[in-house]
Structure formats: structure tokens, C-alpha cells
Amino acid sequence: MVDPASQTNHHELSDEDLILQVQQGHRRAYDFLVLRYKDRIYSYILRMLRDPDLAEELAQDALVRAYVNADKYRTIARFSTWLYTIALNLVRNHVRRQKRNPVIRMPLLDGREGGQTEMEAPGNEPLPDDVLQKEETRAMIGEIVARIPEHYREPFLLREVHDMSYEEIAAATGLKLGTVRSRINRARSHFRVHWLEKFKDNAETPDGGPQQ
């Protein structure tokens, strides 16, 4: 069972130390990894697939797979890279299955149709303006990201949102370093185009986008 001494400093341990503890049978160490990564993995999958329920399910599956296969983790890669690789494979498998058996979903990918998005607050109580503004911005950014072609979006999100280096992205996605570079560049071009479409009306506002 867990050594009381090690239990007290779990917060200070690196991801790699924690997963090594899991390998040694200290199951509780995994709780700390879950706490560190659940939002990140969920967020990544949500921005890839734009389906909150599915994102939750796949994020859980990724965390379960990482736990079940903890003994296969080797310290040559960072734990985060390894976990994102697992999540990415689940996303890719899902997309592949969906292409084979397409399922019609609510128009989350394009907020222009006014479909209910996951960004809307639950309940009927009115929200303060600044909260509404933030939620609206978040929804718009989500839509912009969703319009970037999938194979560019993968490395783009890992770079922009999850702050991974090109080398880590290459390891997580299985792409060559040059391909990572070019895909991030192309994704940024797409992002800029769609960002301008969404935010050019706000360009004159103090916190708005660029001047046209």
C-alpha cells in the first residue's frame, strides 16, 4: 500500500515520478495524475470533436487506458506526451469509425445556425454580461478551431493550447518534425482566416481583433 511518507508529497512529484509510483503498485498516485490531466485531455478532445459527451467518454477512456497500460510507460517520453498519444489515437479511431458510419449531429461545428452549443450555461437564470461575453468568445474560438482541417488541428492544438514543443508533438502524433512544422503553419493560416471572419466586426472595439 501507499507509503505515508510518499503520500504527503504527491503534489510535489513530477508526472513521471507519479506514473513510476503507479507502476510500483501505488494506485493512489494515479489520482494525482487524473487531477492534473483530466481538464487538459477533455479540453483537447472537445476541441477536436466538438461533442462534450463524447469528449468526456473518450477522455475517461484515455485515462483508463493509461492506467491499465501504466507498466508499458517508459521514461524516455514525458508522461504528458504519452497520455496525449493515447487520447489522440482514441480520437483518430473515433473519426475513422465515424467516417465509415456517419452520424448526423447537432450543428456544433458551425454556430452560425444558432444551434445550442456546449458553451451555453445550464438553467434559465440570466448571466452577467462579462460572463456571457466570455462564453460567447469561447464559443466563437471553438468554432474557429473546429473549422481548421482535422490533420492540421491535431498538432495546432497541442502547440497552442497544450504548449507542447515540436518534438513532443512529433512524438505524440507520430509525424515527422518537418510535417509538424508545416502543419502548424497551415493551421495558423486557417485559424487567421476564420478568426478574421468572426472577429472583424469587433476589430474597432478596445479588446477586439486587428484593424482592417
Place this chain on the structure above:
Amino acid sequence: MNCKRAQADISLFLDERLDPSRQAKLNKHLEACEDCSEYLEQLRVGLAMLREMPLDTPSPQFEWNLKRKLQKAQLEAQILREREGGKSRHWAWFAASAAAALVISLGGAGLWYASLDSGSPLLSSTPGLLSEPAVAQRHETAAHPVPLPVQTNPSDMMSVGDAVYGPLRPVPANPPSGSGEAAPAAEADSLPGEAAE
């Protein structure tokens, strides 16, 4: 430097991965090209918005469902381990049984060899590779029955086949056909492939 190249370099510049010589070229291009300067500025602002967005958080049920899945996975792993343990116990039992069977059969073989000299009925009831009744039956159904030699020793069984189908010979790679037949004797003695030469 053209604009396409400049925009690729802008992406590397944003990630601080542009080497100094190309950085100098890019700076020079940006001074002269308003479109690329604008491109850089728009990317800076847009990407900053994306980066500043807080991460999405899953529903409150997320952790409960995850816990349930983890427990299920643990249970499945445990069952699998137990099954594998059961399998290994089964294999251990099987190996022990096989070893016992081997010991018994070796003992039986020893008894069989011992009985060779003594003319024991054990010998006649032991079937050979092609037991006599089976050979007889096979020849009865053949188009041209051949009188069978009496077989008592398994090492002589090949001669039974020889009597019916002719002696075993190597098969030529290109069997002769039509009028160009090779001499059967020469063919029979040659190795596969040689007959054609």
C-alpha cells in the same frame, strides 16, 4: 524572400525556432511587406485569444464515471490474471499427465521390445504403418489387383507400395509429353530438372 516563405518563417518566429540568419531576412521582408506585417500581427492577437481561453472542464459526473471505469478495468485485469493463472495451472496438470503417459508408454515399449524375441501375441496385434488388412482392402478395390506379399515387418512396408505403384522415383520437373518422350530408365535415374536437358 517571398510572402509564402515569410509566412512559414513567421510561424517559426512565433515559436522562437527561427535561426538568426533567417530572422534577419524575415525582418527585412516585414519592413517592406505590409501584408506580412499584418499577417504577423493578426496571428499574434488571434492566437493570444486562443491561448488565454481557460481549459474546458468536464461535467461533475466525469470523475465518478471515470472511477467506475477504472474499477471495472481493474476487475477485468484481475479476472484476466486469474484466468491466466488457471491456464498455467491447467498446463502444469497437462504437462504432468503427459510426462506420466510418456513414462507408461516407454515402459510399454520396453515390454514390446522384450516380447520381440519371445514371440508374444503382443507383436501380431500391433499395427504397422500400413497394417495388413488395410493393404488387402486397398488392393481389392484397385483396377489391377496385384498379389500381396505377406507383411510381418513394418520396415518392409515400402515394398508393398512398390508392388502396386512401382518403385518410388524422383519426379521430373517437366514431365515429358507427346512424341518427345524421354527414355523412362534415363528419366527415372535423373534428378528433377535434369530430364529436361
